[in-house]
Amino acid sequence: MGNKLIIVLIMSLLGGIVSAWEIEDVNGTWVYSEEQINDPGVHQEWYSWGKGWRLVDYSLEFDLGKNIVLIPGDGQHIIDTVFRDEEGSICLKVFSVEKSRKEIPVCFKVRFIDSGRVYIECDRWEEWQDKTFSPEEKWVWYRLSGPAKK
Numbered sequence: 001m002g003n004k005l006i007i008v009l010i011m012s013l014l015g016g017i018v019s020a021w022e023i024e025d026v027n028g029t030w031v032y033s034e035e036q037i038n039d040p041g042v043h044q045e046w047y048s049w050g051k052g053w054r055l056v057d058y059s060l061e062f063d064l065g066k067n068i069v070l071i072p073g074d075g076q077h078i079i080d081t082v083f084r085d086e087e088g089s090i091c092l093k094v095f096s097v098e099k100s101r102k103e104i105p106v107c108f109k110v111r112f113i114d115s116g117r118v119y120i121e122c123d124r125w126e127e128w129q130d131k132t133f134s135p136e137e138k139w140v141w142y143r144l145s146g147p148a149k150k
Helices: 002-018 034-038
Strands: 028-031 043-047 050-054 060-063 068-071 075-084 090-096 105-114 117-122 140-145
Antiparallel strands (some): 028 060, 068 075, 075 090, 105 117, 117 140
C-alpha cells in the first residue's frame, strides 16, 4: 500500500510540472543557437511584456499582448488563435501581414523543455527549407529574453 501511495504522489508531482507551462510563457524572444545569446548584434527592444533582447533577422519573437509573432526570414505575423493541444503543447495559428500571403495560415507548436529551452515546430518548415522548425529534428530553441515571472 505504501509503495502505491509513493507512486501516485510522484506521478502527481510530475504531472504538475509538465502542465505548469502557461500559454503566456511563450512570450519572449528565442534563438536557434545558444551562441546567439551573446551575439554582439543583440539589442534591447520594448514588448507588451516588457523590455527584452532582440537579434535582428535571427530571433523568433512572440508578443501575445500585441498579437504579433516576428519570424526570422518571414517577417511579422498576426496571431489568430492560441491554444493548448492534447499533448500540453502551446499552439499558435498566425497569418502574415504581407498582402499576398495574408490568407495562408502558419501554425506553430511550442513544447517546453525548461524555462529557457523549447522545441518549436512549424507546419511550413519544408516550404521554408528550415529544419529548425522540423518536428523530426527536435531542434532546441533558446530563450534570449522574456517576461519576468511574478
